[in-house]
Amino acid sequence: MTTADMLLRAILESPEDDAPRLVYADWLEEHGDAKRAEFIRAQCTLAGMPDGHPTRPALGDRVRQLEAKHRRSWLAPVRRWLDDWWFHRGFVEYISIDTRRFVKRAEDLFCYAPVQRVEFNHADGRVRELAAVPQLRRLTHVYLNRRNRDDYGNDLSDADVWALAAAPLDRVTYLSFGGGCASEEAFRALAASPHLAGLRHLRVIVHTDVPWSALNAPRPDSRTADLGPKLATWFAPGVAEVVEDVNPC
Numbered sequence: 001m002t003t004a005d006m007l008l009r010a011i012l013e014s015p016e017d018d019a020p021r022l023v024y025a026d027w028l029e030e031h032g033d034a035k036r037a038e039f040i041r042a043q044c045t046l047a048g049m050p051d052g053h054p055t056r057p058a059l060g061d062r063v064r065q066l067e068a069k070h071r072r073s074w075l076a077p078v079r080r081w082l083d084d085w086w087f088h089r090g091f092v093e094y095i096s097i098d099t100r101r102f103v104k105r106a107e108d109l110f111c112y113a114p115v116q117r118v119e120f121n122h123a124d125g126r127v128r129e130l131a132a133v134p135q136l137r138r139l140t141h142v143y144l145n146r147r148n149r150d151d152y153g154n155d156l157s158d159a160d161v162w163a164l165a166a167a168p169l170d171r172v173t174y175l176s177f178g179g180g181c182a183s184e185e186a187f188r189a190l191a192a193s194p195h196l197a198g199l200r201h202l203r204v205i206v207h208t209d210v211p212w213s214a215l216n217a218p219r220p221d222s223r224t225a226d227l228g229p230k231l232a233t234w235f236a237p238g239v240a241e242v243v244e245d246v247n248p249c
Contacts, residue, residue, distance in 0.1 A: 003027065004024075004027065007020065007023060007024040007027055008024065010023070010024075011024060011091065011114055012110065012111075012113075012114050015114035015116055015138070018044045018047075018048075018089065021040055021044055021089060021090050021091070022040070022041065022044060024040065025037040025038075025040040025041050025090070028040070035066055035069075035070055036070070036074065038062075038066065039063065039066045039067065039070070039087075039090055040089070040090030040091070041090070042059055042062060042063050042066070043063055043087060043088065043089050043090045044089045044090060045059060046059055046060060046063060047088065047089050067087060071087075075092070077108075077112050078092070078105075078108070078109055078112050078113070081097060081101050081105050081109070082095050082096065082097055083095075083096040083097055083098065083119075083121060084096035084119070091113045091114055092112070092113040092114075092115060093113070093114065093115060093116050093117055094115070094116075094117040094118070094119075094141075095109070095115055095117075095118055095119070096118075096119040096121060097118065097119070097120065097121065098120075098121050098122055099120045099121060099122055099123040099126045099129075099130055100122070100126060100129075102118065102120060102130070102133070103126070103129055103130055103132075103133055106133045106135040107135065109135070110135045110138060114138075115138065115139070116138065116139055116140045116141065116171075117139065117140065117141035117142075117143075118139055118141070118142060118143070119143040119144075119145060120142070120143065120144050121145075123144040123156070123160070123177075124155060124156060124157065124160060125157070125159075125160065126160075127144075127156065127159075127160040127161075127163040127164050127167070128159065128160075128163040130163075130167065131163045131164065131166055131167035131168070134168060136167055136168045136169055137168045137169075137170055137171060138171065139169065139171060139172055140171050140172060140173050140174065141172070141173070141174040141175075142169065142172055142174070142175050142176070143176045143177075144156065144176065144177035144178065145176065145177070145178065145205070155178035155179070155180050155181045156177050156178060156179060156181065156182055157181055157182065158181075158182055158183050158185070158186045160182070161177075161179070161182040161186035161187065161189070161190055162186050162189055164177070164190060165186075165189040165190045165192070165193040165195070165196070166193070166195070167195060168195055169193075169195045169196055170195050170197075170198065171198065172195075172196065172198065172199060173198055173199060173200040173201065174199075174200065174201045174203075175196070175199060175201070175202050175203070176202075176203035176204075176205065177203075177204065177205065178204075178205045178206070178245075179204040179205065179206065179227075179242075180205075180206040184230065187227075187230070187231065187234060188234055190202075191231075191234035191235050199235070199236075199239060200239060201239060201241075202231070202235060202239055202240040202241070203241055203243060204227065204231065204240065204241070204242045204243070205242075205243050205244075205245045206227070206242060206243070206244050206245065227242050228240075228241070228242040
């Protein structure tokens, strides 16, 4: 294992700590990659800087300049797998990715960056497979959302929600998914999951433009009124909310 590999591993193992990132930035600068080092330091500084700080606008502009110029090379190892991404504190923290691709490439992705937030696209019917991926333990935010008006996927089925309850989501604090088709029993299993003890926000989306009769599911006007109060009793106070989505694009 090279020095660069060891420094990166320290970042991956302690994603909340800036110190390994700044050590890596020093090493990059010493080995000729001053722009990447500057980007890491600048984003770490921004993350801890108050919104009204007088130097924040200029530093933010510099970060955007660096990313615009260099992101193609910085993302080269993983760019072809991603639908979207963003950098935070110098590294890719959020990605949007097809669920099947994540299952196949999770090990490679998490060797590259301390990813903590993932939007899983086309996850309906694939949550059981997703739940077997050990890298889920590294995530803090999980989104299972629809991508366009004509795609009724990502309204998770009972089987999907049961699989989600068994998934290794031990660090997850935020979970969002289309739940118009799931039963009360599946939601109860989710609420009782030992893997979601740290959950602070559950966002259940009910898509009002889904052809509910074709899916043999309750209509959203009655489902939303019913589900919200029940979730409030199954989950800790203030954790769960039900949202009607009439324009999922």
